Every structure is written in structure tokens, then in C-alpha cells.
Amino acid sequence: MVEPGLIKAAQAGDRDALITLLREIETHVYRTAYYILNNEQDAMDAAQEALIRIYTKIGSYEEKAQFKTWIQRIVTNICIDKFRRNKPTVSIDEHELVFREKQNVEEEVLSAYALQDIRSAIDKLPEHHRTVVVLRYLQDFSYNEIADSLDLPLNTVKSYLFRARQQLQTLLQDYQKGGVRG
Amino acid sequence: MNCQEVMELMQRQLDDDLGDEEFVVLNDHIRQCPDCAAAFERLKRLSSDLASLPKVTPRYSLVDAILPELERIDLEARQAEHVIATAPASDPAEEKLGESRRLKRSRKWPSWSAVGSVVAAGVVAGLFLLNAPGFGGGANDKADFSADLDHGGAANSSAAEMYNVEGAANGDQAGGDISTDVLRKFATDNPDSQGEEASGASSGGSSEPAERDTRFVASETTNEDLGDEPVSPNVAIEDVPEAPSITDGAGTQGFEGTPAGGEGEASGEPVEPIEPSEDQAGDNKAGPDMGIAAAVFLSPDGLYSAAVDEYSVIIASTESGEVVHQTDRKNGHHSGLVWSEDGAQLTYEVQLDHGAAEKYVISTSDWTEKKASH
Numbered sequence: 001m002v003e004p005g006l007i008k009a010a011q012a013g014d015r016d017a018l019i020t021l022l023r024e025i026e027t028h029v030y031r032t033a034y035y036i037l038n039n040e041q042d043a044m045d046a047a048q049e050a051l052i053r054i055y056t057k058i059g060s061y062e063e064k065a066q067f068k069t070w071i072q073r074i075v076t077n078i079c080i081d082k083f084r085r086n087k088p089t090v091s092i093d094e095h096e097l098v099f100r101e102k103q104n105v106e107e108e109v110l111s112a113y114a115l116q117d118i119r120s121a122i123d124k125l126p127e128h129h130r131t132v133v134v135l136r137y138l139q140d141f142s143y144n145e146i147a148d149s150l151d152l153p154l155n156t157v158k159s160y161l162f163r164a165r166q167q168l169q170t171l172l173q174d175y176q177k178g179g180v181r182g
Numbered sequence: 183m184n185c186q187e188v189m190e191l192m193q194r195q196l197d198d199d200l201g202d203e204e205f206v207v208l209n210d211h212i213r214q215c216p217d218c219a220a221a222f223e224r225l226k227r228l229s230s231d232l233a234s235l236p237k238v239t240p241r242y243s244l245v246d247a248i249l250p251e252l253e254r255i256d257l258e259a260r261q262a263e264h265v266i267a268t269a270p271a272s273d274p275a276e277e278k279l280g281e282s283r284r285l286k287r288s289r290k291w292p293s294w295s296a297v298g299s300v301v302a303a304g305v306v307a308g309l310f311l312l313n314a315p316g317f318g319g320g321a322n323d324k325a326d327f328s329a330d331l332d333h334g335g336a337a338n339s340s341a342a343e344m345y346n347v348e349g350a351a352n353g354d355q356a357g358g359d360i361s362t363d364v365l366r367k368f369a370t371d372n373p374d375s376q377g378e379e380a381s382g383a384s385s386g387g388s389s390e391p392a393e394r395d396t397r398f399v400a401s402e403t404t405n406e407d408l409g410d411e412p413v414s415p416n417v418a419i420e421d422v423p424e425a426p427s428i429t430d431g432a433g434t435q436g437f438e439g440t441p442a443g444g445e446g447e448a449s450g451e452p453v454e455p456i457e458p459s460e461d462q463a464g465d466n467k468a469g470p471d472m473g474i475a476a477a478v479f480l481s482p483d484g485l486y487s488a489a490v491d492e493y494s495v496i497i498a499s500t501e502s503g504e505v506v507h508q509t510d511r512k513n514g515h516h517s518g519l520v521w522s523e524d525g526a527q528l529t530y531e532v533q534l535d536h537g538a539a540e541k542y543v544i545s546t547s548d549w550t551e552k553k554a555s556h
Contacts, residue, residue: 015256019245019249019252022245023243023245026240026243026244026245027239027240029244030238030239030240030244031237031238031239034238035235035238040241043240044240044241044244044247047240047244048244048247048248048251051244051245051248052248052251052252052255055248055252055255056255059492059493060493060513062513113227113228113231115235115236118231118232118235119235133232136197136232137229137232137233137235138235138237142197143197143199151536158193158194161193161197162189162190162193165193165196165225165228165229168228168232169224169225169228172228
């Protein structure tokens with residue numbers, strides 16, 4: 001949580017305050033980029049670009065928005081716009097999900113999923129679904145905060161998050177059963 | 183409640199979004215429905231797995247890594263600020279400050295394309311100033327500041343010294359010399375405004391070039407260019423609010439003195455003497471991020487000048503230089519300033535972050551502002 005006083009000072013042109021502020025948020029910015037892009041180098045690049053943008057645009061931040069959602073909006077936009085990669089993501093089809101879920105009910109395995117599996121499953125989600133999951137779990141954002149960050153309606157945020165979780169579950173079960181990763 | 187509806191309750195429960203009643207409904211259903219109970223267990227497990235994903239941190243400090251880039255950005259911003267002077271400094275303390283800043287700045291001018299647009303903007307500003315009515319005095323001790331710029335191989339010469347446009351016009355901020363070629367051309371094209379006159383002006387004497395024609399054309403020119411002329415939001419028009427306190431004999435100097443043309447395209451075909459600056463502009467296209475773009479828009483009746491100050495529009499009286507109106511801050515890129523023909527209204531646009539644009543109309547009779555429909 002960044003001190004409001006620090007933000008004000010940075011906006012008033014105190015360069016040291018602005019640099020201090022950037023140091024405080026750099027990890028949060030990086031973390032989001034890392035899980036959206038699933039690649040350390042891309043995440044470093046995107047996070048740096050986001051910090052530069054925050055540096056130059058600090059004057060346009062208005063208090064009516066939360067500072068943390070303003071930051072996350074900047075970094076997620078950069079991740080989505082600039083590093084959009086044309087890689088295949090799975091389609092999210094609700095009917096299929098429900099159907100498969102029922103089939104799998106009895107094959108439940110209670111051990112935790114492997115970290116690598118979770119990461120590669122997240123990486124398979126469509127960008128917006130992935131971004132919502134990252135903000136929910138890595139930034140601990142509420143529905144409203146996610147909606148503010150991504151400029152999406154609240155219901156869309158919920159729908160993305162719920163579908164994303166179902167999709168992740170399906171993918172992870174596939175990994176566990178078949179060992180087919182990717 | 184069917185299983186699919188319960189699924190939504192499960193999902194929301196994961197996010198602590200259920201009310202007490204909903205929570206009861208969920209629990210009742212789960213007790214009776216083993217499928218849903220199992221599904222909920224799995225969902226909870228997934229959610230806790232996601233919540234315990236490693237909180238990764240960058241390998242090295244990202245801020246340290248971008249510091250050089252930030253310095254470069256600051257430098258560019260200072261250069262832009264240097265060019266876009268607005269109102270002259272008011273009190274002596276501020277002037278001193280300005281002076282020391284100026285000295286620092288004029289030593290580091292790494293970007294020649296920036297210099298090019300400075301020159302182009304300077305020429306326009308200069309032409310305008312020399313001909314603007316009411317220009318006089320006020321130059322006093324600021325007249326000697328001219329950045330060490332040299333453009334296109336044209337050496338600084340006494341001509342440039344004489345005109346010293348930006349020093350006279352812009353108080354402590356503007357910078358940039360003007361190519362002597364341009365100045366000579368200007369001088370020959372304008373027998374009316376001789377070098378003497380100009381130098382008289384910049385050394386503090388009062389001169390009365392008062393050529394209404396030129397002035398009229400100047401405002402027309404800026405209006406013409408409105409359509410596609412980007413006005414960089416990065417350019418803060420500093421010190422404008424201080425303008426009213428100018429009392430040192432330069433009372434007539436408002437910020438009308440800086441029609442800095444923006445992006446080097448302020449040259450308009452109706453003005454003969456401006457022609458040379460068109461060449462300049464052509465050779466030195468400033469990128470949109472150069473930030474050299476603050477344009478001042480003179481109302482057709484000559485009473486007011488308007489300019490964008492980052493997140494608002496400022497209107498000053500051309501006669502007194504006083505800021506008569508400043509719009510509320512709006513979060514978006516301000517542009518498209520257009521005066522109505524009778525000077526009664528000023529329209530401007532705000533480009534919002536998410537792509538939408540809003541149009542506002544200010545009425546000069548009572549300084550009210552209305553949102554205009556497109």
C-alpha cells in the first residue's frame with residue numbers, strides 16, 4: 001500500500017518521491033506481468049515499460065481511483081497490448097465444462113496440483129481470463145478492484161473469473177490423469 | 183436450486199462474496215448433493231493453490247534499470263518546457279531561479295531534431311511578437327538569454343541577437359535562436375518591422391509595430407491548424423497563473439506572445455514572412471513525443487488567448503495578460519481548441535483514456551462551460 005502523501009508529493013513534482021514510489025510498487029507490477037506473460041524476460045520488459053509509463057503519467061492519476069488499480073491497469077494494458085502473442089488458448093465453452101466436470105467427479109485427487117502445471121494451465125487461458133485470475137490471486141483484488149483495473153463491468157469480471165477457474169480445473173485434471181503437459 | 187446455480191454460489195463463496203442467506207442455501211445443497219460437494223472441494227483446492235502461487239520478485243531492481251531512461255525523459259521534458267514559454271516570470275526571485283535553470287539547460291542540447299522544432303516554433307513566435315500590438319517593454323533583463331542553438335549551419339549573428347525573439351517574448355523559459363537566413367528573409371520581406379525596431383523592443387524600449395494584418399492572420403493560422411494539430415498533454419504551461427502579477431511595465435504582455443505553433447506546423451500560407459519556417463518545419467519534424475506543442479489560440483476578436491495546460495484550458499486576456507478563466511481539470515488529452523467566429527465561444531475536446539472524446543464549449547460572456555454533443 002503506497003502512502004497517499006508519497007503519491008501527492010510525486011504528483012507535485014518531487015522526483016525523489018516518485019522514484020521511491022516506483023520502488024515500492026515495482027514488485028507488484030512485475031508479479032502481474034510475470035503471471036500474465038509466463039516468461040521472466042518478457043515480464044521484466046513489460047514491468048519496466050509500465051514503471052516508465054507511471055513515471056511520466058503520474059500527473060494524470062486522480063484520487064477517485066485507487067492507486068493500486070491505476071497501476072494494475074497500466075501494467076495489464078501493456079501486457080495485453082504490447083506482448084500479445086499469437087499462441088493458441090483453449091476455448092471456454094461452459095456447456096462442455098459442466099459436462100466434463102460431472103464425469104470427473106469421482107476421480108478426485110486431493111493432492112495439490114504441481115506448480116508447473118498450474119502455471120502452464122494459467123498460460124492457456126485467454127488473456128482476459130488470465131488477467132482476471134492474476135489480479136484476483138496475485139494482487140488479492142476484489143471483483144470491484146479488478147473491474148476498475150480492467151475497465152470491465154462487474155458481471156464480466158465474475159464471469160471471466162468463474163469460467164477461468166472451471167477451465168483451470170479441467171486442464172489440471174487432464175495433466176494429472178494423462179501427464180500430458182503443455 | 184439446481185446444481186448449475188449452486189456452482190455460481192460456490193464460486194462466489196471462494197471470493198467471500200456470499201451473503202448469509204446464500205451461504206445457507208449453498209450448504210444445504212451441498213449436504214444433499216455429493217456431486218456438488220465434491221466439485222466444491224475441488225474448487226476450494228484450486229483456489230488455495232492459486233492463492234499460494236509463489237510471490238515472485240524481479241531478479242534485479244527494475245527502477246535502477248530504468249533510471250537512465252527516466253533521466254532521458256526528464257531531459258526531453260525540460261527541453262520542451264524550455265521552448266514553450268508562456269507568461270514572463272513575475273517576481274525577481276522566480277526570475278533568478280529561472281535564470282539558473284536556463285543556464286543549466288542551455289548547456290545540454292543533445293537532440294538536434296528538437297532544436298529544429300525549437301527554431302521553427304521560435305520563428306513563428308518571433309514573427310508574431312514583432313508584429314503584435316501592445317508588445318513593448320517587458321523585455322528588460324531577460325533579453326540577453328538565448329540558448330546556444332545554431333541551426334542548419336547558419337551561424338548566430340547579430341541579426342539573431344537583435345531579434346532575440348524568445349528572450350523578449352517569453353521571459354524565463356523559451357529558448358532557441360533563429361536561423362539567420364530566416365531572419366534575413368523576414369527582414370527583407372517586412373520592411374515595416376526593421377531590426378532596429380525589434381532590438382528596441384527587446385532591450386526594453388517601447389515599440390509599436392501594431393500591424394493588425396499580421397496579427398489577424400496569425401490567429402487565423404492557428405485556427406486553421408486546429409483540426410489535426412496534436413497538442414501534447416505533456417507540455418505544462420507553467421507560470422500562467424502568475425501572469426497577472428506582472429507589473430514591471432510589461433502589462434500588455436499576456437501569453438499571446440507564444441503561438442508556438444506546435445509540431446512545427448504552425449506556418450500558414452497566408453503569411454508571407456512565415457514561409458521560411460515552413461521549410462524549417464519540413465526538415466525537422468518533431469515526433470509526437472517531443473512534447474513541443476503548446477499552441478496559443480487567439481480569439482478572432484483579439485480579446486483572449488487560450489492554451490492547453492495539460493489537463494485544463496487556460497484563457498487569458500490578451501490586453502492585460504491576466505488569466506480570466508481556467509477550466510476544471512479533466513483527465514484526458516486536451517486538444518482541438520477552436521474559437522467561434524465572433525469570439526463568444528471556445529470549443530475544445532478531451533480525449534479520454536478509454537478512447538472516448540468529449541467536447542466542451544466555454545462561453546466567454548460568463549465563463550460557463552457546457553458539454554457539447556458531437
